[in-house]
Amino acid sequence: MEQAGPRSAHGSAGAGVPDIRTGAVRVPAQPRAADVDRERGVTGRAAGAAAASRPAASAGSGGPVGTGTAAGAAARGEHTHSETPIPRPRAEGARPVVQRASVRGQILDALRTALVEGELVPGEVYSAPALGERFGVSATPVREAMQQLALEGAVEVVPNRGFRVVERGTRELAELAEIRSLIEVPVMLRLARTVAATRWAELRPLAEATVRAASSGCRATYAESDRAFHRAVLALAGNAQLVRIADDLHRRAQWPLVGGPASRGRADLVADAAEHTALLDALIAEDLTVVQSLVREHFTGA
Template identity: 65%
Template structure:
């Protein structure tokens, strides 16, 4: 969706600005009379507001309401070819601020680009421009550029001056190293949690484990990747270490990007097998069987080391 930017004053703004004159400055006596009159009007207006407002009710400025003129922000919209344009709310509907809307669009574009990375739709080594991707998503180039800059910070793409963003080419060695880092970060935490977390807390994670199975059964790699990260994030959160959750989640996401020359996506059977490891692990953790838990954790993360493209582990 392309939006044309035009000043609020319209095409005649330049002529009007040229005709503006400096007003005659008032004398000191006139200024004093004006100040006295303004104070009197202010007291009268304050008394009127006190009579109109209920006891204890704050005025508009205390509620955070803006009493000066502010241009209305456009309503939210979902980018994509299936949405022809912005959904404008009715007069009685709340109108979100433009900053919130742009942040929402940027987030949706970022999610779409991350999914395209997982599926291989954004191919390693290829250069993509923000305007072209913006046309594809039905948005301007700005939220696409902002999303791409976030992906650059994450190491998924790199900036190519005057051209766009190139998807980083990953080799098998780099992904094997990421899988090893994941194993070093997560496996010891899982083993420690297996000894300290009660069965009822593990049972609360059942919906997330089952969600990975449903996502795998759908055969959508991007959907499975998201569900997989959600399950692992919930397990690590039990340790109460936010930095661990953040760092492990970043490594996990990076390990889901395919290397150059790899198939576009893993098959449904592989995704389902990975997902069932989650439910088997959860069953053993709820049952409190340390030997089975240790074996399954070793299998889960050793499998990531064997596979240079560990999409769902």
Template identity: 60%
Template sequence: MEQGTAEPQPRARDRVPAQAGPAVPQRHSVRGQVLAALRHALVGGELVPGEVYSAPVLAERYGVSATPVREAMQQLACEGAVEVVPNRGFRVAERSSRDLAELAEVRAMLEVPAIVRLARALPPERWEELRPLAAEGVAAAARGDRAGYAEADHGFHRAMIAFTGNRRLTEVTGDLLRRAHWSVAGGTRLRTAELLADASEHTALLDALIAQEYAVVERIARDHISVARHPH
């Protein structure tokens, strides 16, 4: 990345907004906390798609050295959230409507059949375990907190797919959802009412699973993932 001891003065677009995610505290897990802060800033739209951000500037914002920032950004590059720009920094990825559609299609292929199988295999009380995650998503949506909702949404879907016991499936679907949320940050912004409608589908899905209404489960799961209704 940046070479030499002298760093160029950042341009206006290099500056991280004042509210770019939570502050990074303790040093015992600096990389992980920087990663969480950057994810928050990305999903919240505070890091702008198409713009390049340098590791030293981001490091100054979070009060850390450039090394954990570079490491976190490399992780985000693996997730498709940013692209490495040699000798400059990292460009926030831009997504097209086709990207969104393809992500939704792949998610539907993987998640919907898994959820339908689980609906017939798990007892109703197991689904109740996901109520707190669904409630967390509704609360974040009600606040209009896009980044908070993205984390709650990711947690809900990951916990649901984890019921399959298939670690690879859980990992892959979780990665796809991360990529879909990056796309939301770079494209259509959901209003609070739309976030709430999206979050309420988690509750409706749980209700259908507990009632063992299999046709309703499949419909809600498919609609929830559909790009035609919302970006993620």
């Protein structure tokens, strides 16, 4: 008895698989329709009738659809190169694409603000239903937003309870400052040599916005304007990944410390914002020594 070759997931011998007994490559035969009819003894008018009925069956008129044909692939929901593209709706009277505000995004922004403001206390556990009741939404978008914060390292999941705000100490803050310095100082020194003074002057409104935000005393508002200024500076390097990573580190540096004040006071914010305008002045003057000193002190103070 001939030994059967390896079979595919459907139980048939796989195409191009070597025969175990002979070592030859076995390719399943693909008989023509006439050959099949001839083997079955179908001749003359009966063969013609069989051939005529075959296209109708494969075209999906109620007969079986071959699994190896384009029609069979389409029936399984697979992509075929011959499928008809779906027409776009006409402009007049067409139903618009569904557009709705991202509840999850709004909740995420609100949670980030509460985190910076110290309303979410380090070490405390918060449940999605309780936070949802506070924001007037269901627990689902809150849970999704908190899971995003967990990915960012702001909270950690507590099974069957909710999410605990991560407790951070001064050591972690110092480590973040060191990493930011290692990344941003070389970039700013390079930009100071290559970027024209007019480009730096275009960033002055952002620096002034940080001063106004600091003067308001709102820590969340200042946090957003602070990151916006740094993103604009680093964007001049033309490296989107650099901007994304640096912004993530910056955000982490703005979270409150455990056992201490929720964040810096108004005077600290104003002093921090003043360093932005001083940094721009040094960049315009191409004073590399001052640029390096300001950036390192800025991160340490933050």
